Amino acid sequence: MHDHPLDLIAAFADGSLSDEAEARALVESCPECREEYRTQTEVIGWLAATPTAEMTDLEKAALHRDLWTEFRRQPGKSPATPWWQRLAYVAAGLFVTVGLVSVLNNDTLNGGADSGANTTADGAFDAPTEETPFVAQGSDDGESAPEMTTETTAAATATTAAAGAGGEESFALPFAELAEEARANQADRALTEGTDRDVEACMARVALDEHVVVDEIDLDQIYLLVMPADPEAEPIVTFVVLPRCEIVYVG
Amino acid sequence: MTVPGKEAELLTRVVSGDRDAFDAVMRNHEDRVFSVCLRILGDREKALDATQETFLTVFRKAGQFQGRSAVGTWIYRIAVNTCYDQLRRAKRRPSESLPEHVDPSDPSAEEAIESAALRPEIEAALAELPPDFRNAVVLSDLEGLSLPEAAEILGVPIGTVKSRVFRGRRLLAKQLGNQIDQ
Numbered sequence: 055m056h057d058h059p060l061d062l063i064a065a066f067a068d069g070s071l072s073d074e075a076e077a078r079a080l081v082e083s084c085p086e087c088r089e090e091y092r093t094q095t096e097v098i099g100w101l102a103a104t105p106t107a108e109m110t111d112l113e114k115a116a117l118h119r120d121l122w123t124e125f126r127r128q129p130g131k132s133p134a135t136p137w138w139q140r141l142a143y144v145a146a147g148l149f150v151t152v153g154l155v156s157v158l159n160n161d162t163l164n165g166g167a168d169s170g171a172n173t174t175a176d177g178a179f180d181a182p183t184e185e186t187p188f189v190a191q192g193s194d195d196g197e198s199a200p201e202m203t204t205e206t207t208a209a210a211t212a213t214t215a216a217a218g219a220g221g222e223e224s225f226a227l228p229f230a231e232l233a234e235e236a237r238a239n240q241a242d243r244a245l246t247e248g249t250d251r252d253v254e255a256c257m258a259r260v261a262l263d264e265h266v267v268v269d270e271i272d273l274d275q276i277y278l279l280v281m282p283a284d285p286e287a288e289p290i291v292t293f294v295v296l297p298r299c300e301i302v303y304v305g
Numbered sequence: 306m307t308v309p310g311k312e313a314e315l316l317t318r319v320v321s322g323d324r325d326a327f328d329a330v331m332r333n334h335e336d337r338v339f340s341v342c343l344r345i346l347g348d349r350e351k352a353l354d355a356t357q358e359t360f361l362t363v364f365r366k367a368g369q370f371q372g373r374s375a376v377g378t379w380i381y382r383i384a385v386n387t388c389y390d391q392l393r394r395a396k397r398r399p400s401e402s403l404p405e406h407v408d409p410s411d412p413s414a415e416e417a418i419e420s421a422a423l424r425p426e427i428e429a430a431l432a433e434l435p436p437d438f439r440n441a442v443v444l445s446d447l448e449g450l451s452l453p454e455a456a457e458i459l460g461v462p463i464g465t466v467k468s469r470v471f472r473g474r475r476l477l478a479k480q481l482g483n484q485i486d487q
């Protein structure tokens with residue numbers, strides 16, 4: 055018996071401990087500590103799988119326009135801009151916006167012709183891990199969270215556009231359909247696939263031992279499509295990437 | 306990534322009324338400011354308002370920036386405080402309507418709104434959290450900021466942020482457990 059050091063376990067779960075030995079030992083030996091670890095890991099996974107919120111191009115244009123209108127009311131501070139010039143700014147903003155949207159759409163169509171599906175899939179899987187510090191566990195490659203940049207925003211927009219406009223088969227968005235299909239296939243495929251020891255060990259490590267691997271998607275890495283073993287359970291889809299053994303998507 | 310010293314210099318130019326400098330500061334931070342506001346307020350229109358108010362405050366207070374933290378940290382702190390004020394001022398009413406600003410013919414609008422949506426059960430659970438816990442979880446686990454940065458933004462010690470994040474996650478798990486886990 056011990057006082058379960060839950061905050062230590064929680065810090066272990068989000069990878070912020072410099073020395074993990076004690077926490078790791080507790081998670082392995084104590085059911086309560088293990089439960090705390092599972093809880094923290096699970097919530098981190100849910101949140102990490104959430105896409106970054108973005109303004110639309112027009113929302114952004116409106117924000118800039120409204121701000122400069124406001125600034126003009128601030129006495130003596132803002133550089134005075136004549137009304138006709140402001141109008142020109144807004145018009146130019148809209149022009150750029152429309153141009154950007156069409157460029158993105160063109161890129162999408164061009165990209166979709168060859169490796170479009172692959173690129174889209176990569177973007178969709180990797181986006182959550184790249185933009186959050188979440189590393190499920192056991193991985194010490196210490197990927198950091200890069201700052202949100204214009205490039206990432208543009209890439210994300212392009213990915214979304216690709217999925218929306220392409221209409222080709224891709225893994226970017228149709229998670230609902232994937233889940234449906236996975237559930238249908240679950241019964242006959244669950245026990246014949248993913249039984250190899252590495253997969254099982256990984257599933258236990260990311261606390262998905264009551265789940266089954268319903269599909270393996272072989273891209274640049276192997277993505278395991280994981281669902282609850284219980285067919286009555288809500289069909290939450292988790293993607294685990296091998297050999298790193300990290301949860302990259304929950305939804 | 307922006308160079309901290311360069312950003313501080315931008316703020317100095319903002320104080321002297323340099324429009325381009327302010328545009329540059331906005332470009333560097335508007336996405337994350339909006340994202341933070343949306344997660345905290347849970348409403349797109351309010352988040353857009355809060356984003357606007359944040360940058361108005363940044364503009365007004367640019368001269369007070371001391372350079373003790375990164376410009377970004379200073380701005381996100383203003384954003385979080387703006388959201389606190391909004392929450393304090395008005396009881397939250399979930400709004401189904403699209404924000405006024407969105408042009409219905411804007412092809413990117415619907416996608417952006419869809420992709421920004423949290424799963425409804427997560428959003429609801431997040432909204433139930435006490436604001437202190439919610440903000441800590443938003444900054445750390447949704448926005449991916451480091452604990453020291455989140456601490457700076459929230460104006461509390463790192464240990465406090467940590468324990469808020471941990472407890473926030475536990476509360477989320479409790480609320481979501483029945484829906485997602487079983």
Ligand SMILES: [Zn+2]
Binds near residue numbers: 087
């Ligand atoms: Zn224990």
